[in-house]
Amino acid sequence: MIHTIKCIFNIKASIGANKFLYYFQKIPFIGKLLRDNYYSEVEAKKVFTFIVMIGKYTISLLQKFLYLAIVVYLPIRLMTEALPTLNQTELFIHIMFFLSFIAASFSAVDVLDPKMIKYICVRLMGISPKYYVLSTLLLKYVSFFIFYTPALIMFSILLGAPFWWGIILSITITSFRLFIVSLHLYFFDKAGIVLNKNYYISLPGALIPLALAYCPAILGKTLINSTFLISFPFVLISIGLGLIGINYISSYNKYKDAVELATKLDNPIYNTKRIMSESRFADVKMKDKDFTQDVLSSTNFSNETGYNYLNKIFFARHKRLLYKPVVMRIVVICAAIVAGIITRIVSQDATIEAANYLIKSLPVFVFIMYFCSSGEKLNRAMFYNCDISLLRYAFYRNKSIILLNFKIRLKEVVSINLLPAIFIDAGIVLMILISGIEYDFIQLVILLLSILCLSIFFSVHHLFMYYIFQPFTIELNIKNPFYHIVNTIVYMICYVCFQVETAPALFSIVLLIATISYIITALLLVSKFSYKTFRVK
Amino acid sequence: MQLLLKDIHKKFGDKEVLKGATFTFEQGKIYGLLGRNGAGKTTLFNCLSGEIDLVSGESLINNNGIVTKLEFEDIGYVFSSPILPEFLTGYEFVKFYMEINKEKLDATKKIEDYFDLIKIDNEDRHRLIKGYSHGMKNKIQMLCFIIARPPVILLDEPLTSFDVVVALEIKKLLRKIKNDHIIIFSTHILQLATDLCDEIVVLNNGVLEKVPSEALHNPGFEEKIINLLKD
Incomplete structure (x- = not known):
């Protein structure tokens, strides 16, 4: 497992560093400073890889802050300015519940999604599908927890809640999300459907909570409050669900099918270059009806x-x-x-x-x-x-x-x-x-x-x-x-x-x-x- | 008639692909240009046809003692992936091609005769090239040199895209016309080269080397070629 994580990390790092080198070389004048032989300079590349990874993680950390600032903090400030009777702390809890617990369950779970890196690791490199999925999930949710916690703490304080609410939220959201991941896997196993690709389910699943997050608040109401969300039973239930999820995920035996489905070659994501250039051709291309x-x-x-x-x-x-x-x-x-x-x-x-x-x-x-x-x-x-x-x-x-x-x-x-x-x-x-x-x-x-x-x-x-x-x-x-x-x-x-x-x-x-x-x-x-x-x- | 290549050099960035390729090709023979992937076969063809510029060296035509520079018009070039204007029908393209090569035409042949020659039936002639298969497009490209009859014909991996029946037809066709032309045929498939060609020229390390034709059907020939290509 540790070995698989290392492998995935190395592949991702190499891809990142090569991309960096490639695009750096495209920059006029200074691009020439990096010659092609840098691709093979193992030591120099380690430095690049390190820089690129640091950059990547800094960006994901900033993303969490940015996300909360834009979808939670700003709307709350605007709404409470318009409606001074609203309690911004309660509003925070209300919006977090509908966005991070409910909407994200449909929109932010990508365990079954096709991805280039998945194709490379499993199909090309031959990493076992189970190890691949487990490693990426581990990496994903550990970093999710680590990056989300400081952001949640900061915005809890900014919105007038005690700092530990941020920690509670981070723990409950991560646990709940792991449970949701297991539900996605369960549905794939039992019904063969990929929930977030089934737009009849995923679109309303993401849009209805989105509406619920903001609309009642505009009317001056909150549907979920802190006595429910920041309560001992809720935290306990969340952690319990999270443990059930982890158990299910680690003993799941359909990863091979799931990865196979997500790495089918006819999937357009594996041909992004073609798609990009085709969009450029589209407006100068003949259509059959022209003839x-x-x-x-x-x-x-x-x-x-x-x-x-x-x-x-x-x-x-x-x-x-x-x-x-x-x-x-x-x-x-x-x-x-x-x-x-x-x-x-x-x-x-x-x-x-x-x-x-x-x-x-x-x-x-x-x-x-x-x-x-x-x-x-x-x-x-x-x-x-x-x-x-x-x-x-x-x-x-x-x-x-x-x-x-x-x-x-x-x-x-x-x-x-x-x-x-x-x-x-x-x-x-x-x-x-x-x-x-x-x-x-x-x-x-x-x-x-x-x-x-x-x-x-x-x-x-x-x-x-x-x-x-x-x-x-x-x-x-x-x-x-x-x-x-x-x-x-x-x-x-x-x-x-x-x-x-x-x-x-x-x-x-x-x-x-x-x-x-x-x-x-x-x-x-x-x-x-x-x-x-x-x-x- | 001879095609003379003298000390042809070509570089891409720092990488020198052709390092003084020199050779004399004779009329009436089909030459197999053999080389490994990336050896520079297509580059050599592109240099000859003027697609890309040389670093140095020259290519000449010796016509009964009169030596002239090889002009683009002297060359019929069949690309490995056929490139044709897709908005025309096969018929329209050939008509257009015949009109612009008016003075080179064989007066006894009509446009229909050409299509019959390459066995594209009447219905397909009037379809857009856009909908043609790879093999059909390649056939149309072959028609170009059959119509314009340039002295030098370059074929870049052409037979690989044809099915066995068409490949045989094309082979026969090339043998039929070879007396009037210098035909150079690039391939990395050894068997195709020994089967069709009168001479084999190896492109290796940026230079051209002739393989003695008497060795062509000797046992041990394959090993010899492989050894040549391995260095």
């Missing part, structure tokens, strides 16, 4: 050839993905337009003011259009669904082909992003018309055209960033720091524009020149460098 028979029939595209053919099919089959962000933006724009119409109905003055502001506020639209153009999501969709595979083929990385593809896609992306711009333009015209203000026609046209120009500018920008940095890894992480830096700079420029006040005509001319030169620069740079940078990394 209706109509979309699938090749004849729709049969008059296209080569890369046009490829891109036509791509954009047709990813409509949902590509247009979803656009549709969301259009919804927001429409909501703004509706709000404008309502404002007009309510107050004409406000509308006039808004319209006057709109027509002069071209720089603000730089900022707005920055948010109205979808870029990264489109890039991710293109990368994950198309380029990630085709970039493996040499022909696709050919200089002229990359440029050709860039141009085809630029047209598509621009046309997607122009949609919200058109809605914004329409909204502006509508607002100016219903406000009835007098306006300079030329100025309005310049504004409207500039907004379209901005939309094109950002489309070029996003696609250009993708082609010149190709920041995505196969797991769809963004790894290229320059991508972030350039994006931040562009964002800052947009933000600065938000603050400038210049003549609209001048601003528009600058904008037009900037857009045209950006397009030319992008085409030049893409044709020159993308065959090197546009790769799967």
